């Protein structure tokens with residue numbers, strides 16, 4: 001294998017990268033960003049990798065969620081707080097019902113760039129370059145807005161930094177205290193889901209009182225009043241990721257300090273492509289999206305490039321086939337991974353294979369199909385003797401109407417009421433929490449099963 005360096009990716013074909021007209025300006029911007037402080041510390045990514053290694057062993061579950069695309073327009077403290085709350089609520093449900101620790105990773109504080117299915121977009125007879133994410137160009141349907149503007153990277157960096165700052169404050173400063181679970185509740189969640197959540201709140205309250213009587217409380221036990229919350233995004237915009245990659249002074253290794261975890265999208269995972277080349281050289285935990293066109297031999301090749309040491313926690317495979325395609329594609333991949341003895345997390349993204357266009361033209365995802373994909377994936381892992389260790393969802397803490405169905409029974413007609421996403425439709429907090437309840441039984445079945453397999457094997 002050829003030697004890796006920070007810009008060796010430039011020697012390989014790169015898909016989905018924007019073309020900047022003003023290259024000088026891009027170099028000026030990247031030069032400045034290279035000198036900015038890292039957003040995360042390499043030691044944090046290492047801790048995440050350790051926790052992910054627990055997931056590989058079936059001793060924990062990975063929950064990854066957040067916006068499809070963060071935007072400058074939706075940037076405000078309430079949105080950050082509510083997404084954070086919704087992820088905590090989901091993880092509480094999963095921890096409680098499946099009796100497993102949940103590793104929490106947000107698609108947040110840097111999830112801006114998007115690969116698009118078409119390079120152009122047509123509206124009322126006019127054709128313009130597609131919107132590529134707020135750190136590249138603007139969403140307005142005008143020629144000017146769609147020109148890639150390198151200076152947008154400054155704003156994206158600054159938004160990521162302050163988002164992360166607030167998340168760190170929430171995680172460590174008392175907001176995540178287990179005694180506050182009732183405050184994590186979001187107003188618009190439907191009655192039935194709220195009722196089930198209340199039951200968990202009550203049980204936690206009882207457990208805390210019991211522990212308090214035994215002398216363990218949030219004051220003397222950090223773990224009861226703080227959470228570890230990690231950030232992630234797709235490593236798509238390589239010039240930016242390169243600028244954020246630094247040598248960790250404690251180990252001499254390269255870490256992409258733009259997030260704890262980065263993933264490679266389904267459209268940019270060519271084994272001889274620039275995105276794989278860049279990611280193989282950084283030490284962060286990595287995700288790899290696995291869609292219908294991924295063949296088993298190609299998957300093995302990718303695993304060997306990205307994780308040559310077969311280090312547990314380094315690689316998360318995120319399957320996204322569509323509810324009705326899981327059976328066709330997933331078993332072969334699982335079998336190959338098992339046969340090769342590769343230590344990976346299998347996470348399920350039930351969003352990206354289930355996008356449809358509503359009659360109005362808006363993109364949506366029927367909640368039932370999201371749920372069906374999760375059930376199919378868990379079922380297949382169970383019958384293959386493999387552990388379904390994670391869930392990867394596009395969601396928000398806001399009361400948006402972007403995915404149809406769920407207990408709120410959002411109809412196609414209602415989609416336009418609060419359709420705010422800058423790219424793909426997200427589950428709202430009510431749907432996300434409902435999903436957490438519906439799949440916690442699946443995890444329970446699956447994790448008990450995998451524990452039995454692990455025990456039988458050891």
Ligand code: PEP
Pocket residue numbers: 068115234264265266267289291320352
């Ligand atoms: C995404 O996660 O937003 C995305 C583009 O996914 P995929 O690469 O799986 O299509």
Ligand code: CO
Pocket residue numbers: 068069352394423424
């Ligand atoms: Co998306």
